[in-house]
Amino acid sequence: MTTVSARPLDVAAIRRDFPILSTEVNGRPLVYLDSAATSQKPRQVIDALTDFYSTSCANVHRSVHHLAERATNKFEGARARVARFVNVATPEQIIWTRGTTESINLVANAWGDRNLAAGDVVLLTEMDHHANLVPWHLLAKRRGVKLQFVPVLDDGKLDLEFAHARLADDGPDRPKLFAFTAKSNVLGTENPVADLCRRAHAAGIVTVVDGAQSLPHGPVDVAALGCDFLAFSAHKALGPMGVGCLVVGRPALYERMDPWQGGGEMIRRVRLEDSTYADPPLRFEAGTPSAADAIAFAAALDYLEALDPVAIHEHEVRLTALALDLLRPMGLRILGTDDPAQRAGIVAFDVPDVHPHDVATLLDGRGIAVRAGHHCAQPLMRRFGVQATTRASFYLYNTEDEVRALAEGLAAAMEYFRR
């Protein structure tokens, strides 16, 4: 992300677009610090959902009646919108899925089963979310592939020396595929995606990037990153739950992918005993898609793109820096790098001798929503010697006052447990 200074975000105006942010929880104004789990939705996205169901509700790609045509056009328009947002040449490079998890499962099944065999190495990282671990565990069971992991250093960054060495290995243990997160949902660490993809491609290694936590915070340019596959969820980027995408960086990859789910929409011709398949991307979209959600996601991207990405980033860095300044002297153990610019938006910490669920419950009593638990990253928890942490995550609608409310709430919680 560039460091050129931007005009600050008009956070007060942004907040007015999010109806939920003016509600109360437990008699206090809601302080929503759990956007890494799911973002709140602006009225523009809620309106797009209501509008679809009020004016255009029909199944897509099936009937020829007026509503069906309208729904299909809007649905395909949303696909084109995503393609522009992530900068790929054609909408056909966007496969609609239910989200990041399904996108990665799709690659593991459609690409993995076809191209990987027993003994082939799949390189992952210790900081990956279960969504980028378990699909590969399943593939390892099905195909006998070997999994290797780039370690995480004490400062929350990837061991890049290790990664570079593995990506340059031209021996029998040379990885065939490298799947890694662009940004950790626990540490906030932003990985050097473009450089890692460049090194992987130089060695003929296919790359899968988990963009669940990076896409919400600024445009993700697939052409510039040079990744083969990018997975993300709409719901973390102001869009609805239940929809996401797999971006296929190069259309040629489709030639080496088999269908993974069968059913309506993904076929060309079906006989009782066998079938042929539609062209991609529909080949990978069996069944009725979440059309309304896809269309509302396009509205979310319009909303995001109307804001200055540099201003969003700077705002999140400012909030993160303030949180680190306020939390550090409190005797908490904060996981990850000290540099707020490299972990913008995410601060996970351990309060000594207090279970994160207790911390989160006390904060909730003050209307403050944070996440507590293993964050679907149990191996990373183990790496840092904790079972769970409390995590605050900030987004474009959060304010410095909310960060101060978090620090005050934490101080009160720690005082409560000291007694």
Ligand code: C6P
């Ligand atoms: N992380 C969190 O609270 P889905 O559930 O498919 O939309 O996204 C899965 C996923 C994949 N990768 C990363 C890096 C993620 O952070 C997530 C979702 C949420 O951290 C819910 S566990």
